[in-house]
Amino acid sequence: xxxxxxxxxxxEPLDQPQPAVGEPSAPPAxxxxxxxxxxxxxxxxxxxxxxxxxxxxxxxIAPAIRQASLSRRAFLGFGLALAGxxxxxxxxxQLFPVFASAGDQVSPLVPNYDPATKAWTFVVDTxxxxxxxxxxxxxxxxxxxxxxxxxxxxxxxxxxxMTDGTVYVDSPDAGINGFPPTSTAPGAGGKTVKxxxxxxxxxxxxxxxxxxxxxxxxxxxxxxxxxxxxxxRRCIGCGYCVVACPYGARYITPAGEDTPAGTPGVADKCTWxxxxxxxxxxxxxxxxxPVGARRFGNANDPNDDIRTAALAAGARPLHPExxxxxxxxxxxxxxxxx
Amino acid sequence: xxxxxxTLHVGRLAxxxxxxxxxxxxxxxxxAMPLAxxxxxxxxxxxxxxxxxxxxxxxxxxxxxxxxxPSIEWGMLIVGYVFFAxxxxxxxxxxxxxxxxxxxxxxxxxxxxxxxAILSLSTAFGVIALELQYPVRMVFGAVLVISPSSPMWxxxxxxxxxxxxxxxxVWTLFTNHPVIxxxxxxxxxxxxxxxxxxxxxxxxxxxxxxxxAGVFTPILMVASAFVGGVSLLGIVFWAVSxxxxxxxxxxxxxxxxxxxxxxxxxxxxxxxxxxxxxxxxTSDVAGFRPSTLAxxxxxxxxxxxxxxxxxxxxxxxxxxxxxRLRTVGFTGLASGLALLGIFVDRSLFVVAGxxxxxxxxxxxxxxxxxxxxxxxxxxxxxxxxxSFMAMxxxxxERYLPMGEGDVxxxxxxxxxxxxxxxxxxxxxxxxxxxxxxxESGLAPAAAAEAVP
Numbered sequence: 001x002x003x004x005x006x007x008x009x010x011x012e013p014l015d016q017p018q019p020a021v022g023e024p025s026a027p028p029a030x031x032x033x034x035x036x037x038x039x040x041x042x043x044x045x046x047x048x049x050x051x052x053x054x055x056x057x058x059x060x061i062a063p064a065i066r067q068a069s070l071s072r073r074a075f076l077g078f079g080l081a082l083a084g085x086x087x088x089x090x091x092x093x094q095l096f097p098v099f100a101s102a103g104d105q106v107s108p109l110v111p112n113y114d115p116a117t118k119a120w121t122f123v124v125d126t127x128x129x130x131x132x133x134x135x136x137x138x139x140x141x142x143x144x145x146x147x148x149x150x151x152x153x154x155x156x157x158x159x160x161x162m163t164d165g166t167v168y169v170d171s172p173d174a175g176i177n178g179f180p181p182t183s184t185a186p187g188a189g190g191k192t193v194k195x196x197x198x199x200x201x202x203x204x205x206x207x208x209x210x211x212x213x214x215x216x217x218x219x220x221x222x223x224x225x226x227x228x229x230x231x232x233r234r235c236i237g238c239g240y241c242v243v244a245c246p247y248g249a250r251y252i253t254p255a256g257e258d259t260p261a262g263t264p265g266v267a268d269k270c271t272w273x274x275x276x277x278x279x280x281x282x283x284x285x286x287x288x289x290p291v292g293a294r295r296f297g298n299a300n301d302p303n304d305d306i307r308t309a310a311l312a313a314g315a316r317p318l319h320p321e322x323x324x325x326x327x328x329x330x331x332x333x334x335x336x337x338x
Numbered sequence: 339x340x341x342x343x344x345t346l347h348v349g350r351l352a353x354x355x356x357x358x359x360x361x362x363x364x365x366x367x368x369x370a371m372p373l374a375x376x377x378x379x380x381x382x383x384x385x386x387x388x389x390x391x392x393x394x395x396x397x398x399x400x401x402x403x404x405x406x407x408p409s410i411e412w413g414m415l416i417v418g419y420v421f422f423a424x425x426x427x428x429x430x431x432x433x434x435x436x437x438x439x440x441x442x443x444x445x446x447x448x449x450x451x452x453x454x455a456i457l458s459l460s461t462a463f464g465v466i467a468l469e470l471q472y473p474v475r476m477v478f479g480a481v482l483v484i485s486p487s488s489p490m491w492x493x494x495x496x497x498x499x500x501x502x503x504x505x506x507x508v509w510t511l512f513t514n515h516p517v518i519x520x521x522x523x524x525x526x527x528x529x530x531x532x533x534x535x536x537x538x539x540x541x542x543x544x545x546x547x548x549x550x551a552g553v554f555t556p557i558l559m560v561a562s563a564f565v566g567g568v569s570l571l572g573i574v575f576w577a578v579s580x581x582x583x584x585x586x587x588x589x590x591x592x593x594x595x596x597x598x599x600x601x602x603x604x605x606x607x608x609x610x611x612x613x614x615x616x617x618x619x620t621s622d623v624a625g626f627r628p629s630t631l632a633x634x635x636x637x638x639x640x641x642x643x644x645x646x647x648x649x650x651x652x653x654x655x656x657x658x659x660x661x662r663l664r665t666v667g668f669t670g671l672a673s674g675l676a677l678l679g680i681f682v683d684r685s686l687f688v689v690a691g692x693x694x695x696x697x698x699x700x701x702x703x704x705x706x707x708x709x710x711x712x713x714x715x716x717x718x719x720x721x722x723x724x725s726f727m728a729m730x731x732x733x734x735e736r737y738l739p740m741g742e743g744d745v746x747x748x749x750x751x752x753x754x755x756x757x758x759x760x761x762x763x764x765x766x767x768x769x770x771x772x773x774x775x776x777e778s779g780l781a782p783a784a785a786a787e788a789v790p
Contacts, residue, residue: 078506086481136701150407152701174701186705201698210546216490217479234479237399237471239411240490243692246546248699251408252471255400264400265471322545 113278115225119299123310127332128293131198135285136176142284149173151251153270154202162191197333203249203270204326211241235266246322382729389722392715399471405713408700410692414712415469417685418720422462427530428567429455434527440748446592456504461727489539496533520747534563548626549691558610565603566680572596572673579666585741593669601658625696633690650679
């Protein structure tokens, strides 16, 4: 391998034949740039000097720079080409709504809805949830979420603590069909259960949301009332927001008739049913919950139940150490574990 | 430009201009090739065909042809993109020592590096276009919607600008515009640092994946880029020497430079990798230790210790360190192993970061590890990408004047002025290859090997 044998292919170089080692290499056909070498060096460069030694001294730079018309023209050419490209893209942006200007109403706002007066807050009481899975069903129907459990906007987990202190989490089919009597988590079988609770999960609508800040095309944005939404017309499907969400609330939509917004391959997530709450309704999961484990309201309203009851009870976010300032808060045993 | 007898004459070039003429020209080319060259091109064409079929399958958005899931959203295509993109930067960083800083022993790296860098970046763009669901939106969206908070947006800015600068660099290299070339080389070297840094920041800013997060990720990315680019140069110059390609007499100098750079780069990468593992094993950040354990003592351990550490770090370093192995062939082998190590390194980095989820992902509990097997489509696209790059480069070697241009202008670095005044005779006379090869650290046997 180290001993060169007959070459596989003798490619004919277009320039001079190759010199053997030890022989001076062939001179260049012409000097680099006539004005780029100092007068004293020009002859050497054009004549006997091999090319790999064309080290140009400081004083030789000056005449080269004086050939500024070349570089300036090239510079202007590139500048014009770049400007033309940007202008062309701007025209395309106007022609195609996909790249509508940021001033467009990209959120599904409804007439007479004033987002500035709202501070939407979601509170989940894990001491009340019974794991029936109705919230998952209601969400999938309301928001056309794919039926597969792998693509879910809201789901229910079961956290089981054994007598030896280990905690097992399972969520068979995202909890849409409820839960079997024993945990399906690997390794949980045969152990004695000490305590257990159900933990409904959804987008936390973080005030400092990583998914918003990492989006390279600003397809993910935060509305004035604090809801994080995805503009499916802008999303490129890179998945950055999916890996950046510490709460695992996002997925890329698969192809299919039930794809949210009718667009496959874009990021999707829980919106707290923005199409409903902006019309004065409750999110679908809140409305269907038979035990009142999910509560939703406007924290700006001093008479709202969310403020008088849920927040007053000490609701707090899960994993505040992530530093994303979630607007979804929790009550009950989930807080102790978090 | 004129057409005479189905032949298009452009300057000195005579190109076939009708289907029949193209067929005849192709037949002439193929019949003139030795058997081994035909086999080489046939293999690359087969790889390209695999890549084309799998790329078509991956084009429609939302088609479930990848092995990824919400739990492991970034898979082998992201690995492929990172691999080819950082290799571009490494090529520029290595060659900048000659083209920007004027250090003679690194000058022979220039022309091939520039061609390889453009091809590598184009390949990276091709792979990421297939990974993205809507790549066209990315092109326009990144221009029209400025998102400075996103590292990915900055990455697009730098790598987009990178392609422009590299095109200028290659154009000026082949058309003899040294002034513009100097600026292009300098620009490419600067972006060669900025681009992989932002690519590292794409991962480094993801606090949800503790293995990725941190300030050392961009540094590791730049170091990996350097090793990737240098090892690719090592493989190419081994081939240049082995198959007597254009200007092969200088490959001894180039390989000597590669040995030096590769040894330094591997040591830095080894140190950064050791730091990453030590940090992970002692960290109390949720999910960091399990991810690191999965890599060094879990399901990913065979790839980590066998391919990453033994084959990708220890073996090439040993080859580079042993004086008896300072030959062209072993330098090529060390480069190949180092490049394999970088690919495995980036694969492990991307996968291990998502392998132990800290939370339920979109309703799926993955315990203890996420199931991920790259689909045939993902593998096929990577095969196609590598074949594209190899094919395009092989064609460049065959049809472009790949001998080094030696047309350089440099910034007035102090050492060049000293060199100019102190060693004018050498600089003017041009050091022939043999002394340079000896100076480069190649053993006499290796230097002799470069001369049949």
